[in-house]
Amino acid sequence: LRLEAMLRRSIDKNEIFLNFQPQVEIDTGRLVGVEALVRWNSPELGVVPPIRFIPLAEDIGFISQLGKWVLQEACRQMMAWEAQGLAVPKIAVNLSVKQFERGSIATMVADVLKETGLDPHRLQLEVTESVIMNTGDALAFINDLHAIGVGLAIDDFGTGYSSLAYLKQMPVQTLKIDRSFIKDISTDINDEAITIAIIQLGKSLNLSVIAEGVETEEQADFLLRHGCNLAQGYYYSKPVMPEILFEAWNAKA
Numbered sequence: 001l002r003l004e005a006m007l008r009r010s011i012d013k014n015e016i017f018l019n020f021q022p023q024v025e026i027d028t029g030r031l032v033g034v035e036a037l038v039r040w041n042s043p044e045l046g047v048v049p050p051i052r053f054i055p056l057a058e059d060i061g062f063i064s065q066l067g068k069w070v071l072q073e074a075c076r077q078m079m080a081w082e083a084q085g086l087a088v089p090k091i092a093v094n095l096s097v098k099q100f101e102r103g104s105i106a107t108m109v110a111d112v113l114k115e116t117g118l119d120p121h122r123l124q125l126e127v128t129e130s131v132i133m134n135t136g137d138a139l140a141f142i143n144d145l146h147a148i149g150v151g152l153a154i155d156d157f158g159t160g161y162s163s164l165a166y167l168k169q170m171p172v173q174t175l176k177i178d179r180s181f182i183k184d185i186s187t188d189i190n191d192e193a194i195t196i197a198i199i200q201l202g203k204s205l206n207l208s209v210i211a212e213g214v215e216t217e218e219q220a221d222f223l224l225r226h227g228c229n230l231a232q233g234y235y236y237s238k239p240v241m242p243e244i245l246f247e248a249w250n251a252k253a
């Protein structure tokens, strides 16, 4: 209960902030985008990871407010980088299933884009497979979002139950291969097979495919060999503060 009260005050107390993780073209090393990842810096608890407060925010009806703040901050940061002459082509922002349950999510997103001035084509929203499959009106919501020009990615792909027929009718542009498959890619033949299958599926459906959790050169090489040229993971950079994104990036490049 105390945690709940603390979380509810976190935005007003400026305790919520974003880290950003580069998304990279494997063959050229070019930065193609960043994913925004939320953190809570609580004076009492220290930095709380999202797995510990997103579910709570969902339970206490705080996720709409938090989700909107995250989107605003992500868009503002994009405009700030642009003003500094730093080229970040795209930003990915995670959406929670609960954000689909109340009101029009597309209206909220359109408002934030308008207020910050970010081009809708530079925003990609990430939803997990389970959100898409288990939300009654998912297709309608996704269509509304598509209509305002934002991109959509399916996060943690391969861990849920996607109906491939459903996937085909959705205006989705990107599949993110879950990092659990990438982890043992060079030793586990099942993970290899699944990864290759997702890459092929993406090609067949004309979707772009990005691998998450890439930690080694070997994994990056495997992906490139099998036709996936986009990656995100510790091999390139961990999620970092916006001021050091380009430092971390240039150090690696």
Ligand code: G
Binding pocket: 036, 037, 038, 049, 050, 051, 054, 070, 094, 095, 096, 239
């Ligand atoms: O960053 P790690 O950074 O610990 O993220 C853990 C999980 O939290 C991931 O599943 C990620 O998708 C989720 N997450 C991170 N930021 C956000 C956010 O802003 N909104 C939602 N709904 N989930 C997020």
Ligand code: G
Binding pocket: 021, 037, 094, 155, 156, 179, 212, 213, 214, 215, 232, 233, 234, 235, 238, 239
């Ligand atoms: O569910 P979501 O896929 O959005 O989760 C992203 C989570 O993965 C975040 O917690 C992020 O910090 C973490 N992450 C990002 N890159 C790597 C990586 O290369 N290895 C591992 N183990 N975790 C990563």
Ligand code: NA
Binding pocket: 035, 094, 126, 155
């Ligand atoms: Na994500």
Ligand code: MN
Binding pocket: 155, 156, 176, 178, 179, 212
């Ligand atoms: Mn993921």
